Every structure is written in C-alpha cells, then in structure tokens.
Amino acid sequence: MQMLKLLSRGEYKTNEGYQALVTAKQSVKWYKEVWNKMAIPKHMFILWLAVLDRMQLKERLFRFQIVPDENCLLCGTKKETIEHLFFDCHLCYQALNQIKDWLGWHTAASTIPKILRWVAKARMTRFRKQVYSTTVAALVYHLWWCRNEALWNHKVYRVSIVVRRIQSNVKNRVRSYMPNKIQHIDQDWFDQL
Template sequence: MLCMSKISISWDQFTIPTAASWVVKFVCKVKNYFSDQIGYQWLQSAKYSIKGTYTQLRCLGTKVPWQKYVWNRLTIPKHRFIMWLAMLDRLKTKDRLFKVGISTGDSCPICGAQVEKVEHLFFECELSRQCKLLVFSWLGVQLNRVTVFSLLMGVQKYSRSKYRRFIIITAVASLVYNIWRARNAAIWSLHIPIVQSIVKTIQAEVKGRVMNLLNSKTSSRDLDWFHSL
C-alpha cells in the first residue's frame, strides 16, 4: 500500500490526460482557477481550509449600512428577499417597467395618484402608510419615518433591547413583503386587500415565526412584551 503522505505531486505542472474522465477534468479546472486567482501556495498549505480559500477568492465589497437589518435571522426568508430588493431599488415597480416599454403606464396600481416607485410604495402610498401606522401601533412603537431605510434606522435607535429590535425588524420585513403582495394583487387580480386584512396577516406571520425561534436566554420582560402583542 502506498503512503499518500510521502507522495508529492506538482499540480502546477500536471497535464490533464485527454482520456481523463469529466470528473478529473473538472477537478483540475477548479484547481487551475484557484491557482490563477490566489497563486499556488494554497496547494502547499499545511492548514488548508475551505473557509480560508473562500475568503481569499470572494470579492470584498463595501458593506451597506442596512445589511444587519435585512439579514435578521428571525425574518422569514422570502420577506428578507423582497426587503433586500426594495433596499437596492430592484423591485419591478411600474416606473421601471414603463421606462423599458413593458408597462403601458407608471401610476401606482393601488392609489393611482402617483408614479409607482419604491419611495412611493414604501410608505407614501396611503394604503402602505395606514398599514405602517397600525403595525407600529400594535408593537407599541412611535416612529414617523417615510422610507424603509429610515424606518429601520429608527428601530435601531428606538429599541434598547436586542430581542425587541429583532422582532420589530421582522415586522418591518413582513410589512414590506405584504405591501408588495397587495400591489401584485392589484395588478394581477384587480383586487386590493383592505388594510385590516394586511395587518392581521403581518401579525400572524410575525408571531408564528418568532414563536418557532424563541430563545431560552430571552429575558422574562421581553417575553412578557411579546406575549402581550
């Protein structure tokens, strides 16, 4: 039996045989990519780790100030995704669709009074504004902010408890998601849900999600606040 620890292969000089299987060719292709990006030192490292190699390979972009709010672990994943698109201004609002000739108009499908942009939908539109007021009244929070980002920043300053802050951010994500869902219903089903119905859905989603992820380290004071909702 060969002792693999004593075998030394010069991977940087290795030529892939033409008859090699697709698996071998793919492995060598990945090796070549790694070596081109970070050099051959990773092949000789005695403490190789996947995490370390990934850190070297990935592009280090500038961190955005809202990342910790969007990627809150309590938030329902599909809610995170829609809020992420809203923060990037990448939702397919009618103003964007109209500019590329996909939509015949750019007015808000809910109120019809203004051009539908992310800024209008969250929270200048009367329906979204009313939903926001009722949701924050339910949470016992008073914040007069008119954009998603300013609302999240207000939550950060308002709540001293990390647990409560995460729950409020979870509610904001649900609020954004359900307003976007109501907007889609107005377009595709020609039906606009009433404010009370949207708020009830948000309350049920937030309480159901948090109940499933309750932490045993949560203080009794925070638990009492949550159960009182």
C-alpha cells in the same frame, strides 16, 4: 513618462480600490441593518430587493414600454416608485402606522432606510430589535404581495386584512424562534401582541 504612466495607473488602482472599499463598507452596513435570523427568508429577500431598489415597479416598466402607464396600482393617483410604495401611498402608510401602533413603536420614520436605521440604532433588547425587523420585513413583503394581487388579480385588499396577515406571520415566526433566555418584560410585551 513611464513613471508618470505607472503613477497614474497606480493612482487609478488606488482610486478603484477605494471605491470598492466604500461600496463594500456600505453593503456591509446595509447587510447588518437588514439581516435578521429571525425574519422569514422570503420576506428578507423582498426587503433586500426594496433596499436595493431592484423591484420591477411600474415607473421602470413604463420606461421600457412594458406597461401603458406608471400609476400606482393601489391608489391610482401617483407614480409607482419605491418611495411611493414604501410608504407614501396612503394604503401602505396606514399599514405602517397600524403596525407601529401594534408594536407600541414610537417613531416618525416612514421610509425603509430610515426605519431600518432606527431599528439598528435603537436602545432596546436584542429580542425586541429582532421582532421589529422581522415585522418590517413582513410588512414590506405583504405590501408587495398586495400590490401584485392588484396587478395580476385586480384585487386591492383592505389594510386591516394585510395587517392581520403580517401580525399572524410575525407571531408564528417569533414563537418558533423564541430565544431560550428572554427577559420577563419582553415576554410579557410579546404575549400581549
């Protein structure tokens, strides 16, 4: 009986340990995919919240009866969920596509997890990967900012304005964190952005 208890306790612990390991591994994987020294820290923070689905979205606020409806603040037609905002909502989808065009980025990925995975696995120089992930963080941050402007100031910005803000943030940030050694092809690519 005691043996059984010990065994079951042992099994329980092993199982718990395994779960912890799996969770830790998953976080490390996400961390590696999301983390980028070049990105602006406050952008990274918002991206991280989005990855963990910890944003105070209307779907959640509505469930706790904090807001009267769960409609997206940008389009007003769909439920505001993490999937809708990034990047189902037509305004956000347009912003994503304009950013992809700007970078000459050919991918059909259009959700945050898929985009981050794409960048993590892409065969390209470290510099270009850093610029891509700096841009993804800036995109998520600015769309969140745009959504909050709609919430607090009842103002919905045009996509072109949001995209210009992202481009300017990314260019300034990358210029100040430019690596010493960079291939000519990457330098030319960045200069024409």
